Structures are given as C-alpha cells and as structure tokens.
Amino acid sequence: MSGVARRRFGWLVATFLLLSMAVLLSLAVGSRAVAPSVVWDALLHGGDSADAQVVRSLRVPRTVIGVMVGAALAVAGTVLQGVTRNPIAEPGILGISQGASMGVVCAIAFLGVHSLTGYVWYAFVGAGVAAVLIYAVASSGRGGASPVKLALAGAAMNAFLASLISAILTTDARALDEFRFWDVGSISGRDATIAGQVWPFLLAGLLLVLAMARGLDALALGDDIARGLGRNVALLRATGALGATVLTGAAVAAAGPIAFIGLAVPHMARALVGPGHRWLLPVAALLGPVMVLLADVLGRVVVRPAEVPVAVMTALAGVPFLIVLVRRKAVAA
Numbered sequence: 001m002s003g004v005a006r007r008r009f010g011w012l013v014a015t016f017l018l019l020s021m022a023v024l025l026s027l028a029v030g031s032r033a034v035a036p037s038v039v040w041d042a043l044l045h046g047g048d049s050a051d052a053q054v055v056r057s058l059r060v061p062r063t064v065i066g067v068m069v070g071a072a073l074a075v076a077g078t079v080l081q082g083v084t085r086n087p088i089a090e091p092g093i094l095g096i097s098q099g100a101s102m103g104v105v106c107a108i109a110f111l112g113v114h115s116l117t118g119y120v121w122y123a124f125v126g127a128g129v130a131a132v133l134i135y136a137v138a139s140s141g142r143g144g145a146s147p148v149k150l151a152l153a154g155a156a157m158n159a160f161l162a163s164l165i166s167a168i169l170t171t172d173a174r175a176l177d178e179f180r181f182w183d184v185g186s187i188s189g190r191d192a193t194i195a196g197q198v199w200p201f202l203l204a205g206l207l208l209v210l211a212m213a214r215g216l217d218a219l220a221l222g223d224d225i226a227r228g229l230g231r232n233v234a235l236l237r238a239t240g241a242l243g244a245t246v247l248t249g250a251a252v253a254a255a256g257p258i259a260f261i262g263l264a265v266p267h268m269a270r271a272l273v274g275p276g277h278r279w280l281l282p283v284a285a286l287l288g289p290v291m292v293l294l295a296d297v298l299g300r301v302v303v304r305p306a307e308v309p310v311a312v313m314t315a316l317a318g319v320p321f322l323i324v325l326v327r328r329k330a331v332a333a
Helices: 003-028 036-045 050-084 096-110 116-139 147-170 173-183 192-211 213-220 223-228 233-255 261-273 277-301 310-327
Strands: none
Touching (some): 003 036, 003 050, 003 261, 003 277, 036 050, 050 147, 050 192, 050 213, 050 233, 050 261, 096 116, 096 147, 096 173, 096 233, 116 192, 116 233, 147 173, 192 213, 213 223, 213 233, 213 277, 223 233, 261 277, 261 310, 277 310
C-alpha cells in the first residue's frame, strides 16, 4: 500500500471512529442523561429500567435514522457536485428536496395523509418527479444536460416548487399547521417503522453511486476527456442523478429537509482524502452521519429541556462554513 493510500485509509478509519463516538453521544445525551455503561448494558442485555427504555425505544431509532439521513445527504451531495462539476451543488439547491416537500404538501392538502409514515412515500415520489423534470429541462436543446444547464434547471425548479408550496399553504391553514412540523427538518419523534420503510432505497442508492465512482472521476476531467476514456457521459449523468435522487428522497422522506449536509460534507471529505471518488464517497458517507448526530445532540442540550431541530443546527453551522468556503476561493471555477 502506497503512502497516499495509507493516509486515505487512516482517514477512513478515523471517520469511522468519529461516527462511533457520535452514535454513543446520541444514545447517551439528551434532556435525560444516560451513562455510557447503562447505554451499553441496555443494548446488549436489555433491562426494564427507565433509562434502558429511553435508550431502546426513543434514542436507538432516532440515532439509526440520523445515521441513514446523514449518509444519504452527504453521498447525494458528493455525487451532484461530481455530476454537475459545481462545488455548491447539493439536493436542496438543485430542487430535489423541494420536490419532496411538494409531495408532502400534496399528501396533506389533497389526499388526507396525516402521519409521518404516510409522508414517506409521497416525499419520495415528489423528489423523483422533480429530478426527472430537472433532467428533462436540462437535456432539451443543444448540448444535452451540461453541468451549467443542470444547475440552472435545478435552481429554476427549486423556485417554481417553492412558489407552488406557498400558494397551497397560504390557502389551507390546516395543511400549513401540519406541514410546518415536518418541514423544519428533525429526526426527533421518528420510529423504527420509518427506518424500515426507507432503508431499501438508501441501500440501492448507495450501491448505485459506489458502482459509478470511476465514472465520476472521469467526469471531473471534463466531458471530452471522459468520452476519450470510453465513458458515456449522458448515461453517467443520468445514473448519478438517479442515485442522488433516490438517496435524497429517502433522507428527506425520513427527516424532512435538512440543509448544508450535502454541501459541506463533500468539501470536508475532499480535504481529507482528495478528489478520487472511490475514497471520497465512503468518507463522505461516514462524515455525514457525524454532522447530523452531533448537530442533533447539540440541539438537545442548548435549550434543555426543550430541543432545537437538527435542521436548524446544521443551518447555523452551514452558513459560516459557506462564507469561509467563498472567502478562501474554494468555489472558483
């Protein structure tokens, strides 16, 4: 193993250890603090104590969903940045998350769906429809779905769907009241049923994008070079968009829209292991849950006994990150 490979493997192990620590914190910290030894005993040996019940029935599902959502958003952001060659691309900016929100709004306002487990499927369908429309618009005309056209089509779709959502909610107070609790973005109150509904899509999306890691490396060199290397550029972009849509749909369906994970984590992972997607994707998949779980833990304690939703905490951390990114010219073309 070369020195570069050893360094990358070392960062992969380090991020796995960070994730393990974040999981332990998520299980132990909250409005009711639980000792790590009690957490371990509750997981391995059960128990009927109040602390054991809190860990198993509330915090384990919450932590599992946090891991799933963090990995999905981070990998989706990494893929979208690779496919569009746009360093600020992420599911929220490109309109896929807004499509999921549109699906939930329609479910509440027109179809009488009023439960988190019911929202999942409509959010997933909404994300898929939005992604198809974005790709269709970007593919029309000369040049096909170029990176610039994908970014512009995504931004336009994001604004269009946001307007539609506002129009529906301003004329339906009941739908607004229900939607705002989902739209804030949180992993609190989610149970194992939701995890069971979304994990097949998460697994399918991860396998799809991991299989195209070499293709993403080729796209990073430019369309002409990628074609010279024997790659089908249009197919790579379509496959990447599909994988990112599946991951985003699963994440947003489970927890609502959570910003900046898909934007920030790929840059962090790239700083650790470089641009090669065979290393970048696994490291991002580990760093994403770390960010989500740490933000969730912080949200539990800053205004204890109340909680701040995880999406609020990631946004508070993400805005300074984006400012630093711009100031360092890391997003230069």
